[in-house]
Amino acid sequence: ALAAARRSFVPRGAGTGLSGGALAEGDAVVVGLNRLNRILSIDAENRLAVVEPGTVNSHLTRAANAYGLHYAPDPSSQTACTIGGNVAENAGGPHCLKYGVTLNHVAALTVILPEGDMVTLGNADGEDDGYDLLGAFIGSEGCFGIAADVTVKLTRNPEAIVTLLADFTTVESAARAVSAIIASGIVPAALEMMDNATIRAVEASIYAAGYPADAAAVLLAEVDGLLAGLEVDVRLIERLCAEAGARTVRIAREEGERMRLWQGRKKAFGAMGRIAPDLIVQDAVVPRTKLPEVLAKIGEIGRRNRIMICNVFHAGDGNLHPNIAYDARHAGVEERAHEAMREIMTVCISAGGTITGEHGIGLDKLDYMPLIFTPHTLDAMCQIRHVFDPMRRSNPDKVVPIHSCREWYAAAGARA
Template identity: 50%
Template sequence: MPHRLRGEFVAALGVDAVVDDPVELRMYECDGLTGFRVVPSLVLLPRTAEAVAAAVGICARERIPFVARGAGTGLSGGALPVADGVVISLQRLRSIVEIDPVNRRAVVEPGVTNLDISRAAAPYGLYFAPDPSSQQVCTIGGNVAENSGGAHCLKYGFTVHHILSVDVVLPDGTSTVLGGDSPHVGGYDLLGSFIGAEGTLGIVTRITVKLLAKPAAVRTLVADFPSIERAGDTVTAMISAGIVPAAVEMMDAVAIEAVEAAVAAGYSRDTAAALIIELDGPAGEVAVQFAEVEQLCRDHGTTKLRKAADAQERAVVWKGRKAAFAAVGRISPNYIVQDGVVPRTLLTTALTKIAEMAAAAGLRVSNVFHAGDGNLHPLVLYSEAAGEAERAEELSRAIAELCVELGGSLSGEHGIGTDKACSMPRQFSADDLATMARLRAAYDPHGICNPGKLLPTPRLCGEKPGVYRPHPLEAAGVIERM
């Protein structure tokens, strides 16, 4: 159906804003989760919010499924296309509309990269706090969709904590604004429901973000440990002591091996685990707490403390951590990045269990994660040539569900997307999921906005997302709903 409307899309957006070449369409068949691939019928490249609204309006009228796409760096299949639908790419909406240093905020379009916001704010002594590892390439529109966090989310929170308002195009093609200039808006928190909804409630076209003042002092260290357990216990002791670092990251030996092969960040190749700990704030407070952190590391058996001497060395340390996912490709061409959360006090339990599960599956798992808030990112390594792909997918799913069993969550920041939608009943009751479906249906009654993501796939062929409607065979008494 989208192809017969090509002329209408061209008239609304421009001839160079409609992609239908089969080869070019393949560029949009997946996001960072490459195990799921679907080629869309068309890709649309609007340049303005008005053009986005025009494209969505056509889709709404014709009931054509559409999927918004940013930089395609997502890791849960959240931007997976629909075969008989269109992809609406926001890559051309990349203007920084305003930097307002007095009110400490910026107004940006969704195609602006995360890091470019901080670069634009830097001359005013300000920055944008959320910092996903992909911040050089991931876009703020995608960050809003996934409620991204990053290494510094322990102290500064997630994207939702740094957004004042969003301009959105709703699934019927109309435009509205959620939130406002004030951090306190009366009524239901519609902005909060939209952030992290994974593009299922509409398309963001403009975002007003909060900016923070750069901290007066920043201190960073890397602490080696003889075991992952010792490193995990150190994190628990640190938080129990009342110290809230800006960031606490952990990498195991496999991840360190990959990072050193890729970027030579100076991590110890002979250690079982390393913690990257960063403190920031007033100089006096940072100095006192940094000394306390050093002592806690020693108390828990650190074998080496590397303290970054200056901003340049600190940048090298973080270059290694932020390159970890890509670097794993040096030791395994195929891997699945998982994302789950466990209570911080159960980090050791979770990591021990993951190691046992990996051994049972005959696969390697590399662990790189935000230790401070228990957000695990196990990378399941496999070889397609050895026929390990199916086992790797099963292990990845089992790890995510293990996090729920331990009292955590299926996702900390990568989202549910296509990857973990069928695991949602492990975390939420049927009533919970029905409530989510009703909220979604209030925004998108026809189920055309990023369908098939976030919520479980309907169990009966022909069921529609949203408010429950009986299947025709059920209505005829041929089958029963279980």
């Protein structure tokens, strides 16, 4: 019906995205997918599941657990975000350090293209001749069409999991520990860092996890696999953290303690809601070796703009999440918050990083795209989108700045 009416549309899952990708502008029709939430099948033998796009991430893992399996990508919003949204953003989460992002866990998609055609991208056996259109669609932020169903790859539950919490007197020493752990050859399942502002926010909330409130930073590390091999990795992580300057390294002794440590990390964004009524959750990636330098500059930006910035992030791959807490009811505060955001993004780009790790471009970061991509690269992106959506009706005006898309100006019937 939308194709026949030549109407633009915006696919929307649970609305948990943080870059404005599911916001509709003008006369665009919002296509809500959250009620398409059935788990259609679980093939435990082949470790595959077919789900509708509105299936909640954690609901899939809960269902797969009955077979000793789970769905590995685990965004902090996994109790609310949907698999369709994860596909749109190529979502990751703390455990993507070892297990990879959504792209690594999708075997096939049934897709409705903007002109109404239904196609299958990829296949369940993992063998896909021709161009990798599955890889092009995942992470396209709803600009290439709508996923009608998703065939995902499930992962066997590990035999054993060990979670460690190391606390440090400086952010720099915690960052050194991150570099040392990765350089050692260990591949942790997760390696997360929180600074003091985040720690205090969590510990003052209902999500208190027992983090030391006087620590400048804590490092949450997790290793998993065969029980016989984990002890060596655990002892090495303990030693490397101590050598980097950790005051203490604590091992979760039972499942309840482990889950509390993770609850504090995954609910950190929610805990910050107590600090101020408004929150900007940013997302950028920098080289791990630049973490101390970039974090120091973020601190300077907060002080200069008189804005609180809390840092909680995937330290193992340098994926930063600076959280800017502010109260827009006070004159000039919102402007300072957005200036701080712009300065943070500029610092990350200057450090050799990029403007998103997992939250996407959406509307929020359109203006930064020309800072990291050449006009020719942006034009190539536009040409790829033109193949899927020649009239740019699917999630229009997102991801690539419209002035970069030369061929769209000549498209008959295209939106102005």
